Amino acid sequence: MKKILIYTTTICPYCVRAKALLTRKGFAYEEINANDDKTRDEMIKKSGGMRTVPQIFIGDQHIGGCDELYALEKEGKLDQLVK
Numbered sequence: 001m002k003k004i005l006i007y008t009t010t011i012c013p014y015c016v017r018a019k020a021l022l023t024r025k026g027f028a029y030e031e032i033n034a035n036d037d038k039t040r041d042e043m044i045k046k047s048g049g050m051r052t053v054p055q056i057f058i059g060d061q062h063i064g065g066c067d068e069l070y071a072l073e074k075e076g077k078l079d080q081l082v083k
Contacts, residue, residue, distance in 0.1 A: 002059035004029035014066035
């Protein structure tokens with residue numbers, strides 16, 4: 001299984017939704033809190049300029065945010081991407 005990395009903030013409802021889907025699917029993930037400027041800058045650079053959270057990476061691939069994660073699930077592509 002590929003590593004899943006998710007940048008979040010403490011009060012983000014979209015982060016909660018994204019983590020809930022990953023948990024429901026049984027996928028382990030590493031969560032990085034992007035509340036501080038240094039971590040937020042790291043996330044922005046790694047995601048190609050995206051400033052919103054969550055920012056989700058599966059393996060070396062940048063998925064995007066919560067909507068993109070749910071779209072992958074709806075299309076039946078999430079399981080394949082993670083494995």
